[in-house]
Amino acid sequence: METEDLYWFSFILVTIVGFFTFKLMTKNRHFFRVRGVPFEKPHFIYGNLGEVTSGKLSSLELIASFYQKFENERIFGFYNYLSPVYYIRDPELIRKLWINEFNSFANHAYFLDESKDPILGNQLHLLKNEKWRQMRHTLTPVLSGQSVSSMSSLIRTNSLDLVDHLKASVDSELEFKGIFLKYVFNVIANCAFGLELNTFKDESDKFCTYGTALVYGNNPVQTLKTMMFYLFPKMTTQMKVRLMEDEHAAYFTNLIGSTISEREKKNVNRADVIQMLHQANKGELKAEGQDDEVLQMKDFSKCKWNQEELIAQCIAFFGSGFEPLVNLLSFAAYELAANPDVQQKLLSELEGSLRDDPVVSDTVDKLPYLNMVISETLRKWPASPSLDRECSKDYLLDDGGCRVQFRKGDTLWVSIWALHRDERNFPEPERFDPERFSEKNKASITPGTYMPYGVGPRNCIGTRLASLVAKITLVDLVRNFKLELGSRMVQPLRLSKTSYSMEPEGGFWLKMTPR
Template identity: 30%
Template sequence: MELVITLLTVCLVILISIWMRKKFSFWKMRGIETPPLSFYIKHMRMAFLQENSFADRDLLTYKYFKDRSLQHGGLYFLYHPVYVPMDLKIIKHILQVDHEHFMDRGFYVNEAGDPMSAHLFCLEGAKWKNLRKKLTPTFSSGKMKMVFETLLECTVDLKTVMDKHLDSSVNIKDITARFTTDVIGSCAFGLICSSLDNPNSEFRLKGQDIFHRGFLENIKQVILYSFPDTMRYLNVKMIHEDVSEFFTDVVRHTVEHREKNEVHKKDLMELLIKLKNSGNVDDDKSNLENTITMEEIAAQAFIFFVAGYETSSSTMAFCLYELCNNLDIQHNVREEIIEVLEKSNGKLTYESIAEMKYLEKVISETLRKYPPLSTLFRICTKDFKVPGTDLVLPKGLRLMVPAYGIHHDPEYYPEPSLFDPERFSDENKNTRPDFSYLPFGLGPRMCIGMRFGLLQTKVGLIKLLMNYKFTLNERTKLPLRFDPESLTIATNKDLWLNIRKV
């Protein structure tokens, strides 16, 4: 009996060794360079011990391939091969020119058992394409102008909270997160969240739960990404039950209340309700084949909150941090804001924001240094021959486009650690190659809510900079480090700033 067990064990070890050798020879067989085993061990240690963030590890990977002047490289995520394009021309083909080969992101979706996961960011194939087409008019410039006044109302509480801390210090990371929570609550759900008044409001707490679930939640996300079919078969949910129930109930009650009482507001929820009832966001048109369900409304409202809450608040906080380190830039952007607002008697209008060209540069440079996502994920949906090479990417292969690495590449951005808004002057932008700036992605799958995210970021910064001067407080821990638990780029410590009246 012992001999049989020993023989079975030996056979199992041999089979596993053969299987692993085959799996981990994927790139070698195709002549694509991969980092050595020591590189992977180091990365796994840093990830499991949460020694640094996704962005930090992504930058190390980028530099490994860049130092070797490679067009592209290969990685392994567990046993899955992952393609890393380095050449911007190849990236352009992936994200835009040959988009139909890379339509999907490869994230976990369980539409039947976890409807909240079936939102625009994760959906694939025809379902994504159809929903994107339906939702695109919701984020047109005209619709953004419609929600502008609703957004502007949230700045009243922002100023009230800031005035309480005059000539003192404030954790700006917390303030901007509460501000964007109120904005998304008002514009996406039509609700007054009062997060600025009450830091422990339910919307604020749910937002924190989504982005900061800790080590075990990150392990769960890795498993869902690696074995999606198995996890769907087991009916595993990506969104936690309490979060899913909260947002589903909020959306259902909001929609039912508005329809029953014929309540109409200038917000994104109004547009989603129109899509549900008539299939069109315009009042004078109808396309019943284009309608969406209550579950789809809930899922899209959820991703609006997720995408708009953390990313915009972090961009605002990072921007103010950089302006504290560059007081001359802070002075210049404030002068522009005041000068433009004088033309409209001090009133901030949708049109006046477009005149603030220097503010646009400052925000663009912030997003260059701190893009919301360090990596853009894609799945090869059908075999693709990489232009200019003999490499054929098979269907099902995973890809990682290194946005953070590109943004910190001295070839495209000399002295990348320097905060320099003039990188985004018309002259300098025209000297850089296409696809060297990817804070929202590019191509058909770029962020649909980009206009809204930029709008709320600009409005918040304008209201803060026109009223207050900021300097760095000694309580801010330097050097700044990214949160290893966060999927997006965010600080792992509070950002304390001194404030005083302009």
């Protein structure tokens, strides 16, 4: 090919590629305008996340700023990079779409290809449609009130290990998120996988190594793939990106398979998730009363699951339960240290009500102020700062003058963070005030404004277990130690602008004094 011909060929090729790239990046630019929905004008590359990408704002701060900017709108639009997202702002509409019209908005907007990622892709929170309903039906009795209550002694064992570890470091400042990371590993190992670990003494166990890799990634490539999954879910799925490495999949498959096999051989029955999941799959566990709200929507026959599908539900304790529980414990400890009057009132309740009673589900559930402290912690620092849904079939919303035509595949978001910090919903939202959740006051909370674990049939199925772990842990902490803010604790607490999770700048530095 002549040099001049090569030049023109290259020029035409670059022009064509550039044109189609530009069209791809701008095809949704007028998405909301043609639908008559107010929206935040996007950058053609970053969408509305430029300030997050540059580190000027955290993702929570940015979304909250949009919430304030469109305070007179019930719905508005914004761009998650190149993807248009409907932001549902009004509590009544949230309940309407997430509960009443659940069948049109039943799925999360993100999922993994089960054929490419058979373990991670089969986790309950990633399943869709009928398969999700079937798995939810199987899991409901596993995490029912009675089943979770039976794990009290396992949780208490780990909680006392935590106390012993802290007693060795009294009168010194400790970074509590790091401590709670190890503690929650112990709890998950014990309650979900049937392993008795103490990571305070030994962090080298493969369970910790591979579990950490599942939550945080163990190399830059793994971390990048995880970020792509949350930022560009549809593209990641189309590319058939696999998040779980073969070595990790083999380890957990062997661990769970050998545990079940050994227990059947020796007729061992242990009150943990593996045992109950195995029993549920054989039809030996039943949902309690109204626990299985999914069954009220549709009748279907019992389903049998293969090994990978069951392993996925144990793995889900890392994927969807680990970070929220660590955050709940970390922020609760921080708020108790920052509010000594609240800590003292909680201590008085524990001393007056518990005395020598065993620290189990039945006793901690009857401590009203403890429950109020946890509820207020979840208001300020919700377990899930945002919710998402995907429209599964065309749906016309026509409600009190708000008319929007949702199309199949459209993505909807709700910012729980912003709702919980709206002064119209919770006066003085930055103040930590457990009295908001007293019997007298909680009845005045507007429905749809408080939902730390989500709302509707697809809310977090592990709420009871997370709540029980938090209650037992805080009881043992407050009875044994006086918690104070450390000198290295950044005040007032500010969230990191470079983290996509609720990560405080500088960490959680607290000081303990034995009681």
